[in-house]
Amino acid sequence: MTQAAKTGSDHLKALQDGRWISINGEVVSNHIEHPAFRAAVKTAADLYDFSSASPNLEKMTFRSPTSGRAVSRAWQLPTTYQELVERRQALEQIACNTSGWVGRTPDHVASTLSAMVMGIDLFERHGVKRASALQEYFTWARDNDIWAGYAIVPPQTDRQPPARQGDFINASVCDEDSEGITIKGARQLATGLPMAQELLLGAVQPLKPGDERASFTAMVPVNAKGVKLMSRKSYEQLAGSTFDYPLSSRFDENDTVVYCDEVKIPWDRVFVHNDIQMARAQWFDIPVMAYQNYPAQIRLSVKLRFLLGLAYRMAQENGLLALPPVMETLGQMAAEVNVVQGMITAMETNGVQYGKYFIPNSSIQYSAMVYSQSLYPAFIARMRELAGGSMLSLPSSVADFTSSATAEYVERTHGTAKRSAVDRVKLFNLGWDAIGSEFASRHAQYEIFYSGPAFGNRIRNYSAYDWGQATTLVDNFLSSYDGPAGPVLGA
Numbered sequence: 001m002t003q004a005a006k007t008g009s010d011h012l013k014a015l016q017d018g019r020w021i022s023i024n025g026e027v028v029s030n031h032i033e034h035p036a037f038r039a040a041v042k043t044a045a046d047l048y049d050f051s052s053a054s055p056n057l058e059k060m061t062f063r064s065p066t067s068g069r070a071v072s073r074a075w076q077l078p079t080t081y082q083e084l085v086e087r088r089q090a091l092e093q094i095a096c097n098t099s100g101w102v103g104r105t106p107d108h109v110a111s112t113l114s115a116m117v118m119g120i121d122l123f124e125r126h127g128v129k130r131a132s133a134l135q136e137y138f139t140w141a142r143d144n145d146i147w148a149g150y151a152i153v154p155p156q157t158d159r160q161p162p163a164r165q166g167d168f169i170n171a172s173v174c175d176e177d178s179e180g181i182t183i184k185g186a187r188q189l190a191t192g193l194p195m196a197q198e199l200l201l202g203a204v205q206p207l208k209p210g211d212e213r214a215s216f217t218a219m220v221p222v223n224a225k226g227v228k229l230m231s232r233k234s235y236e237q238l239a240g241s242t243f244d245y246p247l248s249s250r251f252d253e254n255d256t257v258v259y260c261d262e263v264k265i266p267w268d269r270v271f272v273h274n275d276i277q278m279a280r281a282q283w284f285d286i287p288v289m290a291y292q293n294y295p296a297q298i299r300l301s302v303k304l305r306f307l308l309g310l311a312y313r314m315a316q317e318n319g320l321l322a323l324p325p326v327m328e329t330l331g332q333m334a335a336e337v338n339v340v341q342g343m344i345t346a347m348e349t350n351g352v353q354y355g356k357y358f359i360p361n362s363s364i365q366y367s368a369m370v371y372s373q374s375l376y377p378a379f380i381a382r383m384r385e386l387a388g389g390s391m392l393s394l395p396s397s398v399a400d401f402t403s404s405a406t407a408e409y410v411e412r413t414h415g416t417a418k419r420s421a422v423d424r425v426k427l428f429n430l431g432w433d434a435i436g437s438e439f440a441s442r443h444a445q446y447e448i449f450y451s452g453p454a455f456g457n458r459i460r461n462y463s464a465y466d467w468g469q470a471t472t473l474v475d476n477f478l479s480s481y482d483g484p485a486g487p488v489l490g491a
């Protein structure tokens with residue numbers, strides 16, 4: 001019998017795997033119930049419950065060609081424009097379920113692996129065994145509808161020569177034998193690993209001769225022996241109530257530095273090995289970088305729409321909507337939201353056939369990344385400008401509403417003729433958590449850096465752009481008129 005679609009409880013079971021994950025000096029034994037992670041983990045489980053519910057099944061899943069199981073459309077390899085759009089509609093729904101506030105939902109690394117499979121020829125040239133490992137892993141991952149995260153950047157401490165004697169700072173192969181490779185060292189910055197089952201380790205930053213041992217790509221279960229996940233502080237844990245921190249308290253996907261303490265990875269999970277050219281080519285010579293960040297733009301378009309709605313509601317609540325400068329700011333922000341949304345449509349309508357697959361236009365995708373990296377902080381700055389002091393003239397916590405000493409004064413100072421104090425404070429608490437809290441600040445850093453530093457994306461956009469379509473216009477124009485007939489030097 002075909003297995004049913006993955007549910008939230010299937011996912012929770014899979015996460016109870018005895019992994020090594022630390023926070024606040026403690027190695028957590030059951031992270032799915034720990035106050036630092038449990039709400040984010042529940043958000044992850046809710047995504048699977050949503051997709052597997054029968055009214056949503058058609059939109060969110062498709063039949064795996066190997067197992068026949070209904071699995072996330074994130075794993076679907078589109079062959080037509082129509083399939084690309086259907087897949088995007090599912091991805092957009094995933095983003096809507098978290099209002100765009102979870103960056104590394106499972107569609108992200110599923111897209112990485114999908115694009116690697118679309119470019120399997122490149123892996124075959126690198127090594128037939130590595131290509132078949134990738135293909136088989138992809139089939140297994142799709143049929144089990146896994147959630148994977150990734151860490152593909154060396155730790156910044158790796159750039160401080162000389163390395164300490166004997167240290168493996170950037171994760172590298174320290175041993176290999178007939179069974180596989182052994183990895184030692186760190187990679188950053190694996191977002192969402194408390195919610196994930198598997199981890200992709202790779203190297204996206206340029207490697208030079210001598211760095212061969214760092215040039216590997218492999219999948220490891222997050223509970224593999226020797227994998228140490230070191231979390232940053234948990235905003236979820238610090239949040240207290242959902243009323244006070246509606247986003248931090250539910251969507252803090254956490255970011256972890258991964259340390260591999262001699263992690264043994266079998267060959268059937270190794271896709272790239274000992275080849276610095278291939279370590280780079282897998283991202284850029286096939287459309288992996290563009291395809292894995294296309295869902296990120298879909299998510300961002302949802303998040304920006306959410307923020308725009310929030311800006312509108314806050315301005316409305318403060319009685320500002322009739323003021324022309326406020327209308328102007330909101331009009332500017334609405335234009336920016338439409339640009340991001342329009343770029344997604346443009347990526348699809350200008351999509352290209354890549355072998356038998358139909359993929360979004362890479363040049364427009366890179367342009368969207370460049371645009372949104374600088375847009376996000378500017379967008380947040382406009383929201384701050386509109387909000388004034390409203391997000392800071394709030395009660396200290398939900399307790400002020402229930403304490404007999406403060407409740408009456410909270411209602412007198414925060415209620416209006418149209419809104420109760422609870423409703424007004426609820427709105428502005430959301431505003432603070434979206435644009436001012438530590439969670440919000442981490443999000444600003446995320447949107448600027450999740451796809452690498454901006455200069456890299458600008459250079460990739462330079463390489464991907466079809467300059468002929470721009471320069472031909474100029475050249476044709478220049479040839480439409482003559483210059484003066486002057487003397488020719490040397491004639």
Ligand SMILES: Cc1cc2nc3c(=O)[nH]c(=O)nc-3n(C[C@H](O)[C@H](O)[C@H](O)COP(=O)(O)OP(=O)(O)OC[C@H]3O[C@@H](n4cnc5c(N)ncnc54)[C@H](O)[C@@H]3O)c2cc1C
Binds near residue numbers: 442450
């Ligand atoms: C919240 C968050 C979540 C993330 N999630 C993930 C994840 O899930 N998986 C993952 O693998 N990565 C993730 N990343 C991205 C990744 O880990 C890096 O942060 C990102 O690639 C930037 O690299 P870096 O931090 O080393 O910054 P750097 O490369 O050191 O950049 C810092 C600054 O230096 C400048 N700079 C550096 N080198 C040059 C140069 N040669 N020329 C000009 N300027 C330069 C940059 O432009 C930038 O302004 C995440 C990042 C953040 C912030």
